[in-house]
Amino acid sequence: MAPTEPLIVVLHGARGDLAKRMVLPALATLQRRGLLPERWALLGTGRTAITSKEFDELLTGAVAEFGDDEAAEGVPELTRHTAYCGDVSEDGNAGELPGELERLRGVLGGDPTLIHYLAVPPSSFAPITRALAKAGLTDGVRVVYEKPYGTSLETFRDLDATVHAAFDEEQVFRIDHFLGKEATQNLHVLRFANELFGGVWNRRHVEQVQIDVPETLDVAQRAEFYDATGAALDMLVTHLFQVAAEVAMEPPRRLDAANLAKAREDVIAHFRPLDPVHDVVLGQFEGYRDIEGVPDDSATDTFVAARLWVDTDRWKDVPFLLRTGKRMGGSAQQVTLVLRTPDELFGSPVGPNRVVVSLAGSGELKVTTTVKKPGAFLELGTGTANLELADVEPGSSLPPYAGLLEDVLVGDRTLFTTPGGLESAWVAFAPLLGADRPTPEPYAIGSWGPESADRLAEPHGWVLGD
Numbered sequence: 001m002a003p004t005e006p007l008i009v010v011l012h013g014a015r016g017d018l019a020k021r022m023v024l025p026a027l028a029t030l031q032r033r034g035l036l037p038e039r040w041a042l043l044g045t046g047r048t049a050i051t052s053k054e055f056d057e058l059l060t061g062a063v064a065e066f067g068d069d070e071a072a073e074g075v076p077e078l079t080r081h082t083a084y085c086g087d088v089s090e091d092g093n094a095g096e097l098p099g100e101l102e103r104l105r106g107v108l109g110g111d112p113t114l115i116h117y118l119a120v121p122p123s124s125f126a127p128i129t130r131a132l133a134k135a136g137l138t139d140g141v142r143v144v145y146e147k148p149y150g151t152s153l154e155t156f157r158d159l160d161a162t163v164h165a166a167f168d169e170e171q172v173f174r175i176d177h178f179l180g181k182e183a184t185q186n187l188h189v190l191r192f193a194n195e196l197f198g199g200v201w202n203r204r205h206v207e208q209v210q211i212d213v214p215e216t217l218d219v220a221q222r223a224e225f226y227d228a229t230g231a232a233l234d235m236l237v238t239h240l241f242q243v244a245a246e247v248a249m250e251p252p253r254r255l256d257a258a259n260l261a262k263a264r265e266d267v268i269a270h271f272r273p274l275d276p277v278h279d280v281v282l283g284q285f286e287g288y289r290d291i292e293g294v295p296d297d298s299a300t301d302t303f304v305a306a307r308l309w310v311d312t313d314r315w316k317d318v319p320f321l322l323r324t325g326k327r328m329g330g331s332a333q334q335v336t337l338v339l340r341t342p343d344e345l346f347g348s349p350v351g352p353n354r355v356v357v358s359l360a361g362s363g364e365l366k367v368t369t370t371v372k373k374p375g376a377f378l379e380l381g382t383g384t385a386n387l388e389l390a391d392v393e394p395g396s397s398l399p400p401y402a403g404l405l406e407d408v409l410v411g412d413r414t415l416f417t418t419p420g421g422l423e424s425a426w427v428a429f430a431p432l433l434g435a436d437r438p439t440p441e442p443y444a445i446g447s448w449g450p451e452s453a454d455r456l457a458e459p460h461g462w463v464l465g466d
């Protein structure tokens with residue numbers, strides 16, 4: 001499928017952290033690979049007025065900092081397609097946007113397809129949607145919403161009602177870039193293609209599932225957004241729940257996109273609402289409150305660990321251990337199936353036996369198993385077989401944002417979240433927003449979070465950071 005031509009992509013929040021870190025490098029990659037049409041324009045917008053020249057400088061700097069060599073090679077051509085103007089404001093005033101779009105339509109000719117990408121904090125999704133509708137900028141367009149889509153069950157429902165008042169569902173792309181990662185997509189390939197994995201993908205063989213996304217990353221450059229959001233909203237109810245759904249889903253009726261999305265949605269409806277008292281630990285790294293823009297008494301969580309239960313026959317009593325945090329002791333994005341093992345073999349303890357899928361970068365599959373140590377004696381040891389997905393022909397995958405943007409350009413909604421799945425996710429998450437929300441416990445920068453999170457992963461403990 002080729003992207004429609006002519007095309008205008010309006011990037012709302014174009015000066016922001018997401019734009020710099022992900023969206024602009026992804027567009028540069030698409031430009032470099034020739035996946036954008038000849039006649040197209042990128043219109044950056046935001047609250048802060050900057051010139052188009054300043055936007056180009058920002059774009060160039062962002063790709064140099066966060067993109068790879070391929071993205072950097074796409075910059076000179078990408079900057080030939082850029083413009084910048086003030087955004088619609090939250091009071092519903094469309095500002096410079098309609099006039100600038102009119103100008104670009106004249107430059108490009110024809111009847112450009114318009115894509116709005118809302119790379120703004122979740123609190124701005126509804127006001128900007130209403131402003132776009134008021135300005136008549138919604139007919140026939142596509143719109144991309146970042147995560148979290150809502151901040152609670154109620155705000156999710158309100159937002160979705162606002163969105164559906166402005167757009168038909170087919171126009172809406174709710175992004176969760178963890179679904180676009182190459183290795184996440186491999187979760188459903190290796191499981192359904194190979195009985196070595198598919199055969200053990202159940203409670204008989206799996207003792208724990210760990211979905212662990214520690215980050216060394218700081219939040220100082222996006223303190224306003226982060227302090228209003230926190231780790232649980234930023235990562236748990238969004239990326240980690242979606243990955244948990246990828247692991248826990250029942251086999252879809254067919255391995256096509258619509259059925260995969262349905263399988264994810266169905267299993268999220270079986271996520272048991274979190275028990276904040278027994279199954280959740282929140283943390284805040286020491287020094288977080290000293291960051292400019294963070295209040296001295298901030299109770300925002302920069303770490304969350306949760307034990308999620310999936311109430312299906314396949315996963316009854318198997319804990320899904322979800323963990324993520326900022327400024328931790330390492331960075332990884334790892335899904336681990338901790339396999340059940342016999343207590344002993346030939347008189348020696350056995351283990352660990354694990355299937356590990358790393359979602360980071362190009363992705364990696366690891367199988368860790370008990371083996372006989374080489375040598376004269378029958379002694380047990382542990383070995384790991386690694387498969388780097390980048391080593392699989394043809395080797396060069398698209399980074400997740402580039403792949404998902406390409407899906408938006410061609411109108412393919414299959415790797416995007418659905419309102420049904422999100423509603424269930426918010427139901428399961430809701431107790432964490434209530435009176436029993438734990439107080440975030442302090443943890444040292446460079447550590448693996450508050451020690452009390454360790455009890456959630458008993459008896460084996462967290463695989464990472466041991």
Ligand SMILES: NC(=O)C1=CN([C@@H]2O[C@H](COP(=O)(O)OP(=O)(O)OC[C@H]3O[C@@H](n4cnc5c(N)ncnc54)[C@H](OP(=O)(O)O)[C@@H]3O)[C@@H](O)[C@H]2O)C=CC1
Nearest residue numbers: 013015016017018046047048119120121124146147148225
């Ligand atoms: N940063 C990341 O790594 C990722 C972020 N996301 C998601 O992207 C979205 C944006 O996050 P991020 O870029 O980190 O946040 P930022 O704080 O960097 O905000 C992004 C931009 O949004 C604009 N903005 C901020 N507040 C408002 C407001 N009240 N009204 C209108 N515009 C506003 C700002 O424009 P201006 O500068 O012109 O004032 C700002 O540059 C969030 O929903 C987040 O969950 C998703 C994946 C990764």
Ligand SMILES: O=C1O[C@H](COP(=O)(O)O)[C@@H](O)[C@H](O)[C@H]1O
Nearest residue numbers: 022147177215217234235239333
């Ligand atoms: O959505 C988000 O994701 C990033 C992690 O993404 P990745 O590109 O490293 O996979 C996270 O750092 C950020 O806080 C969050 O908003």
